Amino acid sequence: MADVLALVEARLRMALGEPDARASVTFLGTDRIEVLRFTDGDVVRYATLGMSATPMTDPTAALADPVRGPRAELVLSVRAGRADTDKVLRALAVLAASPQVxxxxxxxxxxxxxxxPLWPGAPFTSVLVAEPGGLVEDLELDEPMDPVHFLPLLPMTPNEAAWKRVHGAAALEERWLARGTDLRDPVRGAVGLD
Incomplete structure (x- = not known):
């Protein structure tokens, strides 16, 4: 079996170009999580590297399978220059470590x-995990391993998160779309939820 993280990094580079910065965070009892930053014009993308090293395990499972199970990395895209979004690195590492922790x-x-807040002054304290396959294609691994999905993260205000808990993710995404919400705007306000 090939080194999963090397393949993941190669897929990220193929899709997003060369990273212009990287940071790593290690939490007690977990593997190291890196966050790579990619700049593409006025958009900055942050991608985790390390979450997919081992499969995520259903907490109700009696034993953790070291080979089979879903694998993923997280990708956050924001507009550059409107906020100090580089401070999101630690928050992303915490989210990426959550399957292990x-x-x-x-x-x-x-x-x-x-x-x-995801970064200083951010109106967001949570994210909605969106469908994979758009920005970075899934990475197929050797059998019997599951593919690695690159999951986009959509920042949510506390009111949006509460509304999503009641109405569901699809309803919130429809509301964002209907209102023309720029989900990459790091200082946007909450979408109208009336």
């Missing part, structure tokens, strides 16, 4: 909450 299986439609 909390036994979460991160999947599309899920909400992930950091409990604090």
């Amino acid at each position: 909390e036994g979460l299986v991160v999947a599309p439609g899920a909400s992930l909450d950091t409990g604090e």
